[in-house]
Amino acid sequence: MIADVSSSPLSARRGLRFLLSTTLAVGLGLSLAGCKTSAERAEEYYQSGLQLLEEGDVDRAIVQFRNVFDIEGTHYEARKTLADTYRTRGDTREAYSQYLRLAEQYPDDLPTRVALARMAFDGQEAQEFERHTTRAVEIAPQDPEVQVLDLARRYRAAALAEDEKAREALSEEAARMAGTRPDDPMLMGILLDRAANAGDLAEADRLTARMLELQPDNPQRYLQRLALLAERGDKPAIEAHLRATIARFPDNGQAKADLVRFHLSEGQPDKAEAFLRELADAAPAGESGARADLVRFVEAQRGVDAARAELDRLIAEGADPLLFGTLRAGFDFRDGKRDEAIAAVRAVLDGVTEPSDTSRDVKIQLARMLAETGDEAGARQQVDEVLAQNAGHPGGLKMKAAWDIQADKVDDAVLGLRAVLDQAPQDAEAMGLMASAYDRAGEADLARDYLSQAAAASNNAVPETLRLAARLIAEERWRPAEDAILPALRRAPGNLDLLEALGQVYLSMPDLPRAQGVIARLREIGTPEAVAAAEQMDLNRLANEQGQDAALGYLEQQANAENASIGSKLSLIRAQLATGQTEAALRLAGELAASDPDNRAAGMALALSQAAAGDLPAARATLGGLVEDQPADPAPHLTLIRLATQQGDIDGALALAERGLAAIPDNPDLLWSKAGLMERKGDIDGAIAIYEQLYARDSSSMIVANNLASLLSTWKSDDPAAVARASTVARRLKDTEVPAFMDTYGWIQHLNGDSAAGLPYLEGAAEALASDPIVQLHLGVVQAAAGEADAAKAQLQKGLDMLPEGQKGRSVALAREALARLNAPAAETAGTGTAGTGMAGTGTAGTGGTAAPAPGQATN
Template identity: 75%
Template sequence: MTFDVSFRADPVRRGKRLLLSTVLVAGLGLSLAGCKSTAEKADEYYQSGLQLLDQGDTDRAIVQFRNVFDLDGTHYEARKALAEVHRQRGETSQAYSQYLRLAEQYPDDLPVRIALARMAFDAQQGDEFERHATRAVEIAPQDIEVQVLDLTRQFRAATQAEDADERARLAEEAVRLAAERPDDPLLIGILLDRAASSGDLDEADRLTARLLELQPDNPQRYMQRLALLAERQDNPAIEAHLRATIEQFPENTQAKADLVRFYMSQGQPEKAEDFLRELAAAAPPDNPAPGADLVRFVELQRGVDAARAEVDRIIAEGGDPVLFRTLRAGYDFQAGKRNEAIAEIRAVLEGVTEPTDASRDVRVQLARMLVETGDAAGARQQVDEVLAENAGHPGALKLKSAWDIQTDRVDDAVLSLRAVLDQAPEDAEALSLMADAYERAGEPDLARDYLSQAAAASGNAPGETLRLVSRLAAEERWRPAEDALLPALRQAPDNLALLQALGQVYLGMPDMPRAEGVITRLREIGTPEASSAADRLELGRLASQEGEAAALAYLEQQATAAEADTGAKLGLIRAQLATGQTAAALTIARDMVAADPESRPARMALGLAQAANADLPAARDQFQALVAEQPDDPAPHLALIRLAAQEGDLPGALALNDQALAAAPDNPDLLWSKAGLVERMGDIDAAIAIYEQLYARDSASIIVANNLASLLATWKSEDPAAVARATAVARRLNDTTVPAFMDTYGWIQHLNGDSQAALPYLEGAAQGLPGDPIVQLHLGIVQAAVGKNDAARAQLQKGLDMLPEGQEGQSVTAAREVLARLENPAPADAAAPNPVPNPAPDDAAAVPDAEPAPDPAPAAEGTN
């Protein structure tokens, strides 16, 4: 079927069809005429944004400007308007982001570069300021605003280079430009630096005031003004200015802390407390932090009882029960009510229906309490629960890292602590723990750096400062130690520990006039503790300046004075025994006992003096009487053990040691003594077990670590697990200069296949312990391992010649085998260094003193 293409339509219908087509076409034309281009729509949003700005509706204006970018991401005017709105509202980050987008799209736009440079300068982003200022100079070097930027850039560079002449020249140029731009903050900043450098405080006052007028929302201007007022010592103005700063920036915690410190420096703690009460009263109910700050201040100023009363008041008035009941439990815990405090915290946690970081903080506090009460398992359970809820919880991570350090999982500890410091870079506790981790890892430089950071983050608190100073003093870095102590003493001028540390630093320098100044200050404080510290420093000064005889004479003077106490006389006896004046020590000890027959310290001193004078029966009677009266006192037990060991009766000494441990179980000094005895008697496994026990209790002890690692490396060298354990324990000995430790660390490196790295350690050990044959043999074995055959022959022969008759052991056997191979090399060995298997050293490679010490404290150093 086909269709007729000529198509004849009804005229009426055809007319209707034409009319319909005309209408459709007209409608289509109207539709096309009413459809706006994308650019036109974008411009409409932009114009709407401008109108809303004129009406003061900034929030909606921002929405309209952002709508522009949905249609046209390169709309210059809208992007710039949005950037300026953010800048006017003080939203610097958002403003900078918008300007930066403009700079990417329009790299030669001068106003954008100027804006970016000024914002970067205000934000103290030096590299960004340099980048944008340099580009502005390239675009329009003659523009006066650009000249200001360039001058500021040059002045900043001269300041960093400490070029005073160049700074002075540039400051004069700033004076010239300021004639045209008197209110330019960048120029005023340079002029302010010029006024401060020349001591023109009036001009500095005018300039800081003007900067505040020009930039009332810039916190840096308030800091500059505060510095000027402090320089002028205008205390009323300082107080008013800090109040104004807090009013302008209510969230500025630094200004609040500064005001409290100002009141304290003026001797007005009541004003500081009133201010903290203002903050606590004004805080919303969901912000208990100001109330907690008030409680801590009251504790510092008026003691725990006052603080506890403050907590009771806050709780009664509806304060956050989680925080303040926990604080109250903490005070109970400190007061010895440990069970009650733990029960209270558990009750607090039972009332928490939805865990929060605040409740997790409480759980961590509970864990710390459990640690102190010896419930390590309970503490770990609490920490595990916290980390299961929030893997990044700082308090829980710090506790976990401390446990990891104790068990030598240093890498795990470092990872945890980095997570904490990512959240809070100034966390002093985390920084101190990081120092512990790197100390354990044998990274002394990193450990020192983190100790320094911890001291700074703590505000130069005594604890963190003293840890840093101890490290610096051990390395004889006296000047940095002084630099660390002085800021801490400015905050706590009467702190005895800080003063004594400073005195020791001056003795170490040596700087005797300043050491005498510290001694004078301690005597001015006048407490018994301060006087004792002064006496110790004076003794050190005399020994350093005038020698041992002068120091001993000083002790005698102290001990024979009418008001001399027992401590002074005991100090003299110890010094006399140490210097061989045993008869004189015996005389003083007898006089002390005659004056006070019941004095245990005097009777103990008499027993020691009798032993030093070879009157062993009398000494033994003295010590046995002391043991009978007080069986759990380790000192007389240790003295009896030493007497038996001196007489060569090792089984008798061990029996006495076991009796002492029965009376004082797990006493670390008695365990230490037993480890030495069983080792000398050849029971190495028992010695290792004791050192493992001591290490589990105090893995921070470098002496215990050395002895444990040395025994493992010496007697278990063929056991990979034992060598790995020794390696982990001994990591902290890296860079050591203590001969015994050098032998341990070097020998372990050799066992791990790095004989070349071991060599300098063993060379130092052999030089520092020339009378120890095993140390000499270790060196010879390692020399052979690195191909120093001639030196090895001589060294091995030297060590073997030093051996006592009949002494054998695995190291001795290995040394003889190596020497034999060196003297009679096989033909295959002629072209290469002699391969030396890692030998299993002998029984003398590690350790404690040959005899247990009478002093209950372990020896100051481990020996090999």
């Protein structure tokens, strides 16, 4: 039974004291525990994390280390251990982030700087490697780790500078260091580079094998080993290595693609297909990527019918009918069955009851089909629906960005594309669009950078590589262009476009022996297109090496050969006309047209030769016959227009342009010719209307953009809306070196109140277009506006003196007024304007900023 302590006063008092003592003790203990310092509590979490780490419970250890920072954000040991933990488990992104936080909190901590430098080096982050190595050298230049980093930095600089002497000396230094640090990956990388340059495959084999052994989770080591095996030509080892790479990195799409390409290069499409079937069979039921890859492969190797059969099998086995039905429709679309394909996609979408990521992707595919068929309104409706459901949908954002770029809404396009790249940093299509946006904004360096990124992200795919190469070639950056093309050629060694681009680079460098190698490769391919490209390249090589006479002799030899093609004879005629050998060209063209009267190319050659010989009635008759035979062929129409223009018959040329447009409505070349003729006739509004029409159809054309902006700024300079429109259209002309474009851009800068910014452009334009009086007047007006009164007087007088007698026009009148103001400062003070603010235009007879080829010539 329970004792009744309340029966005794003494017991009661003792019981109370006991209760009070216990309560006091418990309360005191709680109070003391609650008064632990934040440092002590942080240390408890840190020690708990260490204990969990020792027990192998890494995830819970990470939680405890992070708890430390909730209390003490600058706890060095916890942050360092956490960073090391992430690095050990292969989470380089999070590890790097934690090391960076340490570097911010402890900028002089050497181990942190070394870790950051090495991780940046492994990740090929050159700027970060440079930054952290520089700081490490400042902290402890004699530290062995730091000396390795510094050596790698200097070696990289020597390699970039192509300083082979310094490179060799530094590799010797690396070899000495490796005596005491034989397994340092950074030193081994330098030694591997040296071995590769020396062709020492045995040493390269040893190094790549050891590096892979030391860092089995580093993808770069697998790529280095693969390169070595490829150099050795050890094909069984290549296949085994690629399979080992895939086993180690199951999500590595590049390794899978490399294995497929390897089998194809070995003439083993069946093995490639079997591998893709392995991947498709192993993929979970809800994942369609591997199955879609299989279908695309079957299409490429065995044709559309086989791919359709594969799709039917997959759908019958339960594959997603929405996705694979859309793939099937895509085949029909490419086969020309566009209406049927679009109907099929709409049908599969009709079965969707709940929108999903897949259904949104299919709607974007439908939008692309509609856009390609010209139904932009329908395409926009699909995109709007997708973005209403998911404002960040990459496909929808990319299509919208393309439309925004076309409409000169560059800022909107860039914002949308940044959202895409935030989700998918390696989206090559988004990078290409970003390049287009920055081109439109006049930011050439940024555009080039995104083109380079797009080529890399696409794994050197042909379209992205060709676009980058075209930019570099246009900038005469031959070596970077070569560097861009070669990796793509390794993936597609028979691609004619890549080979032609590479040949152009070698001819321009010039590197004639390597150009000869490209020519030989084209002849080896042997298709008619490849042979024609080889002959043209060989002709250019001969002209570079021995001069135009040798090239002409080569063409004559080709044209006079027993089995000479019509193409070789036409090439000779073009060369003869270009070099003034009119009689020879006329004779050969006449023979060619007589032997093959139905050949339109021969007829055009004859007409051009007749015109060059001065027999214009004969040329017109020949061209008239070509027009009558095929009214929808623009070439003879354009040549007739050009002949009339050359004779000064602007009215006749306009009539010919109208005749051509009646036969070929909306033909852009004929519209271009008509716009130029209307401008010369003084119908500026009509010319602007045509340029607006052309711009709406293709706003990417630099020449159309320039001419539209030039006319707007010339003739509508007192209309703020027109000047704003011209400014938007002309943004892409920033940093241009084309004289006509320089005049347009500089003049628009002046109209926008920044004459100082426009002045260098107009100076360049006036120097290059020294015979154009209107360009000279533009410069004079802007010099006056910029306060260069003496130079402006001389320049305006120079331009006015160059004008043909009696020439009038708004620009001429304004130039005279500007000069009068400069010669009578008092009158200017009493006036209402400042010199040059009202000056605009090129006049009816000047070219000014309008770049227009003669009617009949190519416009883009």
